[in-house]
Amino acid sequence: MTGTPTERASGVRPLEGITVVDLTQVLAGPFATMNLGDLGAEVIKIEAVGRGDRARGFGPVPEYYDTVNRNKRSVELDLKTERGQRVALDLLAEADVFVQSTKPGRIEEFGLDYASVREVNPDVVYCTITGFGEGSPYEDVPAWDMLVQAMSGIMSVTGTDETPPLWSGLASGDLAAGTYASQSVLAALYARERGDIDSEWIEVPMLDAAISWLSVRAGHTFGTGEPFPSLGTTHPSIAPFGVFECRDEAVVIAAGTPSLWREFCTALGREELLSDDRFDSIEARVENREAMRAELAATLEARSAGELVSTLQAAGVPAGPIHDTESVWADPHVRERGLRRRMAREGRPDAEVIDHPVHFSAVVPTLDRAPEALGESTEDVLAAHGYDEDEIEALREDDVIG
Amino acid sequence: MTGTPTERASGVRPLEGITVVDLTQVLAGPFATMNLGDLGAEVIKIEAVGRGDRARGFGPVPEYYDTVNRNKRSVELDLKTERGQRVALDLLAEADVFVQSTKPGRIEEFGLDYASVREVNPDVVYCTITGFGEGSPYEDVPAWDMLVQAMSGIMSVTGTDETPPLWSGLASGDLAAGTYASQSVLAALYARERGDIDSEWIEVPMLDAAISWLSVRAGHTFGTGEPFPSLGTTHPSIAPFGVFECRDEAVVIAAGTPSLWREFCTALGREELLSDDRFDSIEARVENREAMRAELAATLEARSAGELVSTLQAAGVPAGPIHDTESVWADPHVRERGLRRRMAREGRPDAEVIDHPVHFSAVVPTLDRAPEALGESTEDVLAAHGYDEDEIEALREDDVIG
Numbered sequence: 001m002t003g004t005p006t007e008r009a010s011g012v013r014p015l016e017g018i019t020v021v022d023l024t025q026v027l028a029g030p031f032a033t034m035n036l037g038d039l040g041a042e043v044i045k046i047e048a049v050g051r052g053d054r055a056r057g058f059g060p061v062p063e064y065y066d067t068v069n070r071n072k073r074s075v076e077l078d079l080k081t082e083r084g085q086r087v088a089l090d091l092l093a094e095a096d097v098f099v100q101s102t103k104p105g106r107i108e109e110f111g112l113d114y115a116s117v118r119e120v121n122p123d124v125v126y127c128t129i130t131g132f133g134e135g136s137p138y139e140d141v142p143a144w145d146m147l148v149q150a151m152s153g154i155m156s157v158t159g160t161d162e163t164p165p166l167w168s169g170l171a172s173g174d175l176a177a178g179t180y181a182s183q184s185v186l187a188a189l190y191a192r193e194r195g196d197i198d199s200e201w202i203e204v205p206m207l208d209a210a211i212s213w214l215s216v217r218a219g220h221t222f223g224t225g226e227p228f229p230s231l232g233t234t235h236p237s238i239a240p241f242g243v244f245e246c247r248d249e250a251v252v253i254a255a256g257t258p259s260l261w262r263e264f265c266t267a268l269g270r271e272e273l274l275s276d277d278r279f280d281s282i283e284a285r286v287e288n289r290e291a292m293r294a295e296l297a298a299t300l301e302a303r304s305a306g307e308l309v310s311t312l313q314a315a316g317v318p319a320g321p322i323h324d325t326e327s328v329w330a331d332p333h334v335r336e337r338g339l340r341r342r343m344a345r346e347g348r349p350d351a352e353v354i355d356h357p358v359h360f361s362a363v364v365p366t367l368d369r370a371p372e373a374l375g376e377s378t379e380d381v382l383a384a385h386g387y388d389e390d391e392i393e394a395l396r397e398d399d400v401i402g
Numbered sequence: 403m404t405g406t407p408t409e410r411a412s413g414v415r416p417l418e419g420i421t422v423v424d425l426t427q428v429l430a431g432p433f434a435t436m437n438l439g440d441l442g443a444e445v446i447k448i449e450a451v452g453r454g455d456r457a458r459g460f461g462p463v464p465e466y467y468d469t470v471n472r473n474k475r476s477v478e479l480d481l482k483t484e485r486g487q488r489v490a491l492d493l494l495a496e497a498d499v500f501v502q503s504t505k506p507g508r509i510e511e512f513g514l515d516y517a518s519v520r521e522v523n524p525d526v527v528y529c530t531i532t533g534f535g536e537g538s539p540y541e542d543v544p545a546w547d548m549l550v551q552a553m554s555g556i557m558s559v560t561g562t563d564e565t566p567p568l569w570s571g572l573a574s575g576d577l578a579a580g581t582y583a584s585q586s587v588l589a590a591l592y593a594r595e596r597g598d599i600d601s602e603w604i605e606v607p608m609l610d611a612a613i614s615w616l617s618v619r620a621g622h623t624f625g626t627g628e629p630f631p632s633l634g635t636t637h638p639s640i641a642p643f644g645v646f647e648c649r650d651e652a653v654v655i656a657a658g659t660p661s662l663w664r665e666f667c668t669a670l671g672r673e674e675l676l677s678d679d680r681f682d683s684i685e686a687r688v689e690n691r692e693a694m695r696a697e698l699a700a701t702l703e704a705r706s707a708g709e710l711v712s713t714l715q716a717a718g719v720p721a722g723p724i725h726d727t728e729s730v731w732a733d734p735h736v737r738e739r740g741l742r743r744r745m746a747r748e749g750r751p752d753a754e755v756i757d758h759p760v761h762f763s764a765v766v767p768t769l770d771r772a773p774e775a776l777g778e779s780t781e782d783v784l785a786a787h788g789y790d791e792d793e794i795e796a797l798r799e800d801d802v803i804g
Contacts, residue, residue, distance in 0.1 A: 012598045014589040027618060039589050055618075058639075061625025064618045133761070136735045142662070142720045146643065150654035151733065156726035157571025158560060164645055164652060165724050167633040168570040169559025170615055179581040184760045186588035187416040187441050191765050193595045196414045201763040208759035211730060211741055213572055215756065216429060216457075216466045218727050218742075222754035223463025227726035231569040237460075241548065243566055250566060252552035260544070316542055318549045322567050324558035324629035325620050328613065331553065333538045339613055340620075352624035354617065357610035358586045359535070361603040363593050 005356050006038075006341075011364035013040025018189065020097040021046065021088075022072065023079075023112070025053040027145070027171055028206060029101040029129050030068040031178030036097070036185065037071030038356040038365045044091055044381055045072040049402040052076065052374040066351040066371040070343060075382075076375030076402025079110045083400045088112055090385050093120040097185055101129040104140055114201045125188040125200045129177050133205035143206045148173030152210035153228075157217055160232035176209035239285040240264065240292060243322070246305040254318040261285070267315035268299050343370035375402040407758050408440075408743075413766035415442025420591065422499040423448065423490070424474065425481075425514070427455040429547070429573055430608060431503040431531050432470040433580030438499065438587060439473030440758040440767045446493055446783055447474040451804040454478070454776040468753040468773040472745060477784075478777030478804025481512045485802045490514055492787050495522040499587055503531040506542055516603045527590040527602045531579050535607035545608045550575030554612035555630075559619050562634035578611035641687040642666065642694060645724070648707040656720040663687070669717035670701050745772035777804040 018041040022033040030045075030053070037043040047053055052074070055065045075091075078084040088110070092098055098117055100107055107113050107128075114126045131143020141147075146167055149155045154172050155165035181204045188200035211218075220228040234242035238256040255264040258281075265273045273279055273295060278288040285292055300308060305321060312319035323331060329340045339357070342350040356365040378401050382392050395401045420443040424435040432447075432455070439445040449455055454476070457467045477493075480486040490512070494500055500519055502509055509515050509530075516528045533545020543549075548569055551557045556574050557567035583606045590602035613620075622630040636644040640658040657666040660683075667675045675681055675697060680690040687694055702710060707723055714721035725733060731742045741759070744752040758767040780803050784794050797803045 012593065014593040014598070016598070031617060035585065061622060063621040063625035065621070067617045067621035067624070132735055135738075137738070138715060138722070138735055140718055141715050141722070142656075142718070144643075144656035144658060144720045146637070147654050147656050147720045147722050150645075150724045151722040151730070153725045153727045153730040154572055155654075155724055158568065159571075160565060160568065163562060163565060164635060165726075166560065166562065166568065166635055168572060168574070169561075169619065169630075169633050170556055170570060170572075170574055171618065172570070172572055172574070175615055175617075179585065180760050183437065183581065183585045183588060184762070186585060186592060188762070188765065190588060190592045190595060191414065191416040193592060196416070196418070197764040200765060203761040205739075205759065205761075207735065208739060208741060211736065212756050212759040213577055214727055214730075215433060215469045215577075216573065217571065218756055219465040219467070219469035219754075220463060221727040221731075222469070222742075223465035225728070227728040228571075231571050233566060233568055235548070241546075243552075252549050252557075254544075254546035254549050256546060313540060313543050316544070318544045318546045320540070320543070320549050320553040322552045322557055323555045324567075325555045325616055325623040326627070326629040328553070328555040328616075329623075333534055333540055333609065334613065336537075336539070337607075337610060339610060340624075352621075354614050354620055357607065357614040358582050359605040359607075360586070360590070362599040363590065363602060 005359045005365050006367040011360070011362055013366055014363045015039040015041035018042070018097065019044065019095040020099060021091050021095045023098070023100040023102060024129065025101070026055050027068060027174035028177040029099055029181070031175060032129070032181035032185070033072065033099050034068050034070065035182035040366055041097070043072040044095070045069065045074050046077050046079070046088060047074055047374055049076050049078045049399055056374060063352060067353055069371040070351065070353050070367060071369050072372065073369070073377035073381055074372040074375055075378045077378070078400050079112070081400050083395065083398070085111045087382065087395070087400070089117070089120050091381070092117050092124065094385065095121065095124065096189065097125045097127065099127045099129070099181060099185065103142065104130070118199055123192065123199055125185055125192065125202070127181050127185050127202040127204065129181055129204045129206065131206050133203055133208070136205070143173070145171045145173040148206050148210050151207055153214055154210060157228050157230055159230040161230070165230065172213065173206050173210045176213050177204050177206040180204045180209045234289070237286055238282065239289045240296070244296070244300050246300050246303055246308050249305045250322055251305045251309055252320055252322060253312065258282070260317055263315045264312065264317045267311050267317060270299055341367060343367060345370045348373065378402060407761045407767050408769040413762070413764055415768055416765045417441040417443035420444070420499065421446065421497040422501060423493050423497045425500070425502040425504060426531065427503070428457050429470060429576035430579040431501055431583070433577060434531070434583035434587070435474065435501050436470050436472065437581070437584035442768055443499070445474040446497070447471065447476050448479050448481070448490060449476055449776055451478050451480045451801055458776060465754060469755055471773040472753065472755050472769060473771050474774065475771070475779035475783055476774040476777055477780045480802050481514070483802050485797065485800070487513045489784065489797070489802070491519070491522050493783070494519050494526065496787065497523065497526065498591065499527045499529065501529045501531070501583060501587065505544065506532070520601055525594065525601055527587055527594065527604070529583050529587050529604040529606065531583050531606045531608065533608050535605055535610070538607070545575070547573045547575040550608050550612050553609055555616055555619070556612060559630050559632055561632040563632070567632065574615065575608050575612045578615050579606050579608040582606045582611045636691070639688060640684060641691045642698070646698070646702050648702050648705055648710050651707045652724055653707045653711055654722055654724055655714065660684070662719055665717045666714065666719045669713050669719060672701055743769060745769060747772045750775065780804060
């Protein structure tokens with residue numbers, strides 16, 4: 001299979017005809033609604049007049065915003081005004097899904113809480129992304145990703161013996177909340193389509209979502225009573241496994257089973273290690289990890305990273321380069337799949353995005369609409385909801401819309 | 403809202419009546435099918451006779467397995483035999499979903515590729531989790547999580563200036579593939595329920611899924627042409643933001659906006675810093691980050707972590723403890739939510755699991771079935787699929803089932 005998931009010629013979009021009103025910003029919510037948009041939903045993103053999603057202003061680059069806001073229509077709307085709230089309810093009345101991540105108390109001020117939205121739309125799937133959630137001792141604490149990483153235990157498993165707990169480089173707290181939100185909305189739409197429910201209210205607390213991702217790391221603690229150690233560049237109970245230096249740069253090798261150890265030694269012409277009793281079981285290899293590294297050093301340093309990876313991969317041994325966020329796009333697999341995509345925009349530079357990663361046969365995900373400028377679709381969306389030119393003009397004069 | 407999502411008394415399960423056959427192991431696939439099971443699907447997990455999911459044997463603790471395998475029925479089945487394959491097809495004929503993550507070529511050997519399954523089940527949603535996928539230059543390379551973290555760029559953004567690229571402590575590659583798999587299966591079930599498709603084939607390549615999670619980190623590169631730096635314990639463009647030492651231990655503080663900076667200084671009785679021109683904008687605070695840390699050191703070290711966090715949280719400033727995978731369960735929020743749950747098992751110690759993190763109102767996720775012993779449901783499941791006692795006995799005698 002070559003090419004990107006969104007390049008296929010035909011096929012129905014799984015969320016064709018579904019409309020999502022999106023009142024989220026920065027990352028967690030936008031990632032959730034991007035998933036729904038990729039699957040074919042029309043996403044109407046409400047943004048504050050004159051300012052928009054906070055991520056539009058993040059330094060150093062507006063491209064931050066672009067990576068999670070394709071397939072959305074930007075509507076600039078002042079929800080602090082009663083008229084703006086009425087417009088929002090008009091949009092919500094015809095929508096299927098509402099995803100919002102405003103701070104505690106704010107959505108009630110806007111008159112867009114679940115009860116109010118349900119009055120105009122008895123079938124709505126209403127999804128709130130919170131930091132900690134209603135009733136939490138931290139209910140009013142803003143949940144920044146790093147805070148959630150700290151409080152969930154994610155930082156504690158990241159780092160080395162010699163560092164303090166470190167941030168996981170991914171925005172794991174945001175991603176956990178975002179992916180649970182899109183999954184939960186899909187589950188509710190499915191139940192609604194089957195006629196099992198009319199409407200649904202969903203809350204995804206970011207901290208709880210992040211904690212659920214500990215999964216097997218938590219299992220270590222459930223079994224031993226001990227915290228899972230920070231991972232560094234090696235695995236606590238598998239070897240050879242980790243970062244190894246070649247002549248020019250480091251690579252990752254993960255020869256974590258007896259058969260992979262055999263194939264690893266054979267591919268490197270070091271068969272004599274297979275009969276070395278310091279290395280004759282996984283336990284022995286873990287215990288004598290440093291001796292093994294010393295034995296391997298000359299062999300690895302005689303090769304370039306590229307040579308070593310080719311040799312090991314040809315032998316079916318998991319090994320690969322350590323890409324950064326620039327070099328990853330030059331990887332042959334990534335190039336062939338076309339994962340880095342451009343979306344053309346009139347009068348503005350192309351947006352660069354990462355394609356939807358999942359391949360389907362009957363349905364198709366889509367990259368339809370490039371990330372929009374603030375308020376780019378305000379008029380179109382209002383017109384499609386029955387507002388005439390005069391009404392739109394009046395709203396604009398009073399700064400209710402941008 | 404208190405208590406866990408799965409403790410609600412009533413409500414329909416969104417995937418009630420849906421059957422998933424699960425031929426996956428370790429983490430990515432089991433995490434996906436756990437999500438589907440939590441949402442109410444019956445998950446039939448096929449495991450190798452006498453061995454089972456590789457994670458059952460992982461040291462140091464079987465609890466690794468338990469954390470991602472509740473709500474599943476374990477069926478021990480030898481797919482290397484023709485009779486075992488016939489049993490699998492009988493299960494698949496009545497299933498809605500098949501999730502599999504066998505290594506390349508293996509599923510064809512088992513006679514359980516998409517074409518074969520579709521012959522017995524024209525409505526199947528068939529989801530394959532691969533490392534790199536069909537046609538990739540790395541097609542035959544086993545995709546261990548650390549390798550995917552290396553090749554996707556995730557490691558490159560994790561660490562500090564003084565460390566090499568480090569593993570993110572979460573199994574991010576596995577989690578990315580697992581969450582895309584469950585989301586994609588839900589999207590396909592929805593399209594099927596609407597009558598838009600009969601059947602669906604899905605492939606989730608783990609590397610591509612992990613790369614899509616770079617999202618905003620990739621945006622930095624798209625905008626600047628530079629790799630995103632490793633994150634360490636500070637934010638490149640926000641301050642004060644990161645890990646700070648108190649009298650007893652470190653905490654995380656994320657006062658990343660002008661108003662949070664005001665509230666932070668006020669809460670600590672350091673209002674004079676608000677008129678200090680070294681700190682009068684985010685840019686200035688980032689540039690004079692070290693001077694700011696020096697100014698704050700005595701104030702922070704005069705307090706315990708608990709005192710500081712309470713003070714800052716009461717002022718609405720994002721701050722919190724850095725939990726490890728043991729201390730996280732003692733956090734008041736986590737305790738109140740009951741996120742760490744026990745599931746009773748006959749004749750075996752309780753399983754410990756993390757509850758489903760998402761709250762719903764109309765539908766309910768479920769924690770119904772504790773993680774099973776290998777083959778615990780073999781007989782029940784076969785009997786439910788029309789096998790009589792003699793047939794089951796014959797299969798067992800020949801080691802086709804466990």
